[in-house]
Amino acid sequence: MTTRICSPLTRCPRVDVLLSxxxxxxxxxxxxxxxxxxxxxxxxxxxxxxxxxxxxRVQGDxxxxxxxxEFTVWDVSNPAAPERQGSVEMPEEIWGFxxxxxxxxxxxxxxxxxxVDISNPASPQVLGxxxxxxxxxxxxxxxxxxxxxxHMEGMVMVDVSNETAxxxxxxFFLDGYARDxxxxxxxxxxxxxxxxxxxFDLSRPGEPDPVGVLxxxxxxxxxxxxxxxxxxxxILAGAGAGNLQIYDATNPAAPMRAATFETPGRAARxxxxxxxxxxxxxxxxxxIVDISTPSAPTAAGTFxxxxxxxxxxxxxTHVFVVIGAGERQEGETEVQILSRGR
Numbered sequence: 001m002t003t004r005i006c007s008p009l010t011r012c013p014r015v016d017v018l019l020s021x022x023x024x025x026x027x028x029x030x031x032x033x034x035x036x037x038x039x040x041x042x043x044x045x046x047x048x049x050x051x052x053x054x055x056x057r058v059q060g061d062x063x064x065x066x067x068x069x070e071f072t073v074w075d076v077s078n079p080a081a082p083e084r085q086g087s088v089e090m091p092e093e094i095w096g097f098x099x100x101x102x103x104x105x106x107x108x109x110x111x112x113x114x115x116v117d118i119s120n121p122a123s124p125q126v127l128g129x130x131x132x133x134x135x136x137x138x139x140x141x142x143x144x145x146x147x148x149x150x151h152m153e154g155m156v157m158v159d160v161s162n163e164t165a166x167x168x169x170x171x172f173f174l175d176g177y178a179r180d181x182x183x184x185x186x187x188x189x190x191x192x193x194x195x196x197x198x199x200f201d202l203s204r205p206g207e208p209d210p211v212g213v214l215x216x217x218x219x220x221x222x223x224x225x226x227x228x229x230x231x232x233x234x235i236l237a238g239a240g241a242g243n244l245q246i247y248d249a250t251n252p253a254a255p256m257r258a259a260t261f262e263t264p265g266r267a268a269r270x271x272x273x274x275x276x277x278x279x280x281x282x283x284x285x286x287x288i289v290d291i292s293t294p295s296a297p298t299a300a301g302t303f304x305x306x307x308x309x310x311x312x313x314x315x316x317t318h319v320f321v322v323i324g325a326g327e328r329q330e331g332e333t334e335v336q337i338l339s340r341g342r
Contacts, residue, residue, distance in 0.1 A: 041276060041288045043303040043319055043338040047079040051333035056320050058313040059099045062121055063320055065335060066094040071106060073121040079318055079337045085121040090114060096138030096180075103163075105139040105146050112136045113148045115163050130158045130166040140183040142202040145169060147188050149178045155190045155198070157208050170207025174198060176219075182236070184225040187252060189236055191220050197236075199252045214255040220245050224272045226291075235294050237277045239267040244279055244287075246294045258294040263287045264302070271314035276300060278319050280309040286321055286338070305336060316340075 049056075052067040061077035062085070071094060072087040092109035099105075102119035112131035118124045134152025141147075144161040154174040160166045176195035181188060186203040196219045199212040220238025227233070234250035235258075243262045249255035265284030270277050277297075281287040285305035290298045303321075310333075311322040317340055324333030 039275065039290050039292065039300060040342060041301045042341045043286060043288075043301065044341065045336055046318075046339045047076070047082055047337035049074055049076075049082050049320075049335035049337065051324060051335075053322055053324075053333050053335055055094070055096060055311050056313045056322050056335050057097065057099050058315055058318075058320055062118075063313070063335065064097070064099055064104060064118070065322075066097060066106070067333070068093055069108075070094075071097070071104065071116065071124065073118060073124060075121065076318075076320075076337065079339070082337070086123045088116060088124045088126060090126075095135070098138065098140050098182075100141040103141075105141060105148075107136040107138040107148055109135050113139045113146055113158055113166070115146075115160060115166065127163040128160075128166050130160075130168065132156050132168075137178070138180060140181050140188065142183050142186060142188065145202065147181050147183065147190075147200070147202070147208065149181050149190065151178055154178050154192075155181055155188070155200070155208060157202075172198070172200070172208045172210065179220070180222045180238075182223055182225050184227065184233065187234070187249075189223060189225060189247075189249060191223050191238060191240075193219055193221065193240075195219060197223075197247055197249070197255050199249050199255050201252065212249065212251075212253045212255050214247070214257065216257050217241075218245075222269045223247075224270050224277075226272050226275075235291070237270045237272055237291065239270050239279065242266040244270065244277060244289060244297070246277075246291055246297055248294055259297050261289055261297045263289075265309075268309065269311045271312045271319070273314040273316060276314075278312050278314045278321075280312040280321060282308045282310070285309050286312065286319065303338060307332075 073085040075083040092111040097106040104116040106114040132150040137149040139148035156171040157169040174192040176192035181190040188200040197214040218241030220240030223238040226235040236247040248258040265281035279287040286303040288301040290300040307323040319338040
């Protein structure tokens with residue numbers, strides 16, 4: 001297939017690069033072909049996971065999807081022929097989830113955070129849950145603790161050392177509307193609207209308290225962190241205000257927005273794999289951005305989906321994109337499995 005970077009019918013990407021202090025450099029890039037410095041990526045569809053589906057995560061040979069109250073496991077070791085394994089129902093709607101090892105941590109609305117044993121893909125089992133004060137949206141993991149987003153409490157910490165009876169371990173109220181949280185090593189990164197980004201060191205004793213805060217307009221609704229072996233990379237990507245935002249939190253006490261990249265569509269969610277960000281770019285399908293230099297992201301490819309791209313996950317070899325009706329809307333949805341190439 002031919003990778004389209006920019007055409008007369010689509011908006012060319014604009015990059016706003018934030019320099020030290022308040023200095024801002026705005027650049028408009030008009031590209032007929034991929035920037036020579038960008039590591040371009042091509043995507044080819046090789047398989048499909050049928051819907052209904054809203055959210056997708058991938059680990060190893062398995063894809064995990066959710067829709068409303070159902071959480072389902074799929075074997076994708078052969079991406080051309082995914083095989084459905086087992087599923088489990090929650091008593092409340094699943095707003096988001098993350099996978100760590102043989103556990104899934106589900107933000108299940110007023111049921112709170114649910115801990116699901118996925119060691120047997122054919123029969124996932126709920127081990128326990130912790131109900132928060134409000135609506136639990138999504139959780140992330142550090143050692144024997146889960147941090148999750150709750151619209152009433154902000155960022156909540158839960159002790160899951162006893163998975164059948166998890167207990168609250170403190171919270172920090174975010175100033176705005178809590179949106180997402182992700183962990184990398186001992187660090188947690190939480191975002192809210194419209195306030196900004198909060199950085200937490202989870203190795204510190206006591207209740208969570210941010211070590212750094214970035215107050216910035218148009219903060220992301222969803223975030224992911226660049227994964228590296230060992231220490232956290234501190235480089236994050238977020239989808240907010242309809243575009244891609246790159247954050248540099250390598251100095252946890254002074255996180256900064258390194259760049260804003262205007263995608264052709266309305267960026268909904270992101271996935272990170274190596275130096276690439278894969279954007280679920282709604283009506284524009286998948287937009288790929290190279291962030292080898294976080295302050296200077298460059299276009300690295302696109303893939304036109306048959307319906308708006310809503311959620312996305314990425315591995316070293318494949319991209320999984322949810323397409324179809326929006327969240328909590330009725331309509332046909334599916335996961336397209338795309339093979340990565342260069």
